[in-house]
Amino acid sequence: MNSEMTVPTPIQARGVRKRFPGTERPALDGVDLTVAAGRICALLGGNGAGKTTMVRILATLTRADAGTVHVAGWDVDKAATRVRAAIGLVGQYAALDELLSARENLELFGRLAGLDRRRARARAGELLDTAGLTEAGGRAVGAFSGGMRRRLDLVTSLITTPSVLFVDEPTTGLDPQARRDLWSSVRALAQAGTTVLLTTQYLEEADALADDVVILREGRVIAQGTPEDLKKLVGEPRMELRAPTLEDVYLHLYATSPAGAPS
Numbered sequence: 001m002n003s004e005m006t007v008p009t010p011i012q013a014r015g016v017r018k019r020f021p022g023t024e025r026p027a028l029d030g031v032d033l034t035v036a037a038g039r040i041c042a043l044l045g046g047n048g049a050g051k052t053t054m055v056r057i058l059a060t061l062t063r064a065d066a067g068t069v070h071v072a073g074w075d076v077d078k079a080a081t082r083v084r085a086a087i088g089l090v091g092q093y094a095a096l097d098e099l100l101s102a103r104e105n106l107e108l109f110g111r112l113a114g115l116d117r118r119r120a121r122a123r124a125g126e127l128l129d130t131a132g133l134t135e136a137g138g139r140a141v142g143a144f145s146g147g148m149r150r151r152l153d154l155v156t157s158l159i160t161t162p163s164v165l166f167v168d169e170p171t172t173g174l175d176p177q178a179r180r181d182l183w184s185s186v187r188a189l190a191q192a193g194t195t196v197l198l199t200t201q202y203l204e205e206a207d208a209l210a211d212d213v214v215i216l217r218e219g220r221v222i223a224q225g226t227p228e229d230l231k232k233l234v235g236e237p238r239m240e241l242r243a244p245t246l247e248d249v250y251l252h253l254y255a256t257s258p259a260g261a262p263s
Helices: 051-058 080-086 102-112 117-130 146-156 176-191 203-209 227-233 246-256
Strands: 011-018 028-035 040-044 066-071 087-090 164-168 195-200 212-217 220-225
Touching: 011 051, 028 051, 028 212, 028 220, 040 051, 040 176, 040 203, 051 066, 051 164, 051 195, 080 087, 087 146, 102 117, 102 146, 117 146, 146 176, 176 195, 176 203, 195 203, 203 227, 212 227, 220 227
Parallel strands: 040 195, 040 212, 087 164, 164 195
Antiparallel strands: 011 028, 011 066, 212 220
C-alpha cells in the first residue's frame, strides 16, 4: 500500500458552461481549468470574457449549467459548504464597513467566521500586520485610500487561512505604487502555500504575478501556459539593422545642408 497521501488538485474544472437568461451567447462555453497547489493562475481577458462568472462558479456563488468543478477536492455543487470553508474570496468591490475601523472590520469578519472574541482580536492584529496597516488599524475605513482598502479587503479573506484564494480584478483603479504593494501581498500568500486564482485585464499584471495564465475570450479558453510560453507564441524580440545606401546618404546631406543638395 502506498503510504503517501494523494493531495487533491486545488482547482479542477472540466467542460464548464453557463448561459444567463436573455443573452445571445453563453458566458462560459466549455471551459477547462486546472490550478496546481501553491501556484498563482491568472484568468486574463477583457470585459465580458467570462472571468468573473468562472470565479463565481468556483466560489459556489453561481451554479454551472454543465461541467464538473472541484475546489480543494470537493464538488462545488454537492459539497458547497466544505468548499466555502476552504476558500477565500476577494470580489471586485471591497466588502467593508466604512464606519468601522480596520481592526473592527477584521474582528467582525472573524466572529462571523466562527472565531471566539479573543481569537478574532488576535487574528485581526496578525492580518493588520500582514497588510502593513497596523498603525492605521484604529482609523475608520472610510478615510482609507483605495490601495489601503484593497489591502484590507485582501487580508479580510484570510481570516480562516484558506487553502485556495480567488481574487477578482484586484488592482482596478489603483495607482502604480498601490498595485505593486498588492502584487507583493499576493506573491507572499502563494509563497506561504495558498493557491491563488486571480482575474485581470492587464497583461503586465498577469506577466508580473502569474505562474500560469489562461486567456479567455467570449467564454472560451483561447490560450494557456506560463507567461514565457505565451510570449513565445507571438515571436521572439528582435532588432533589425540596415546599412545605409548611397541614396540614403545623399538624402541626409540634402536635408541637413544649408545650401541644399551637394553638387
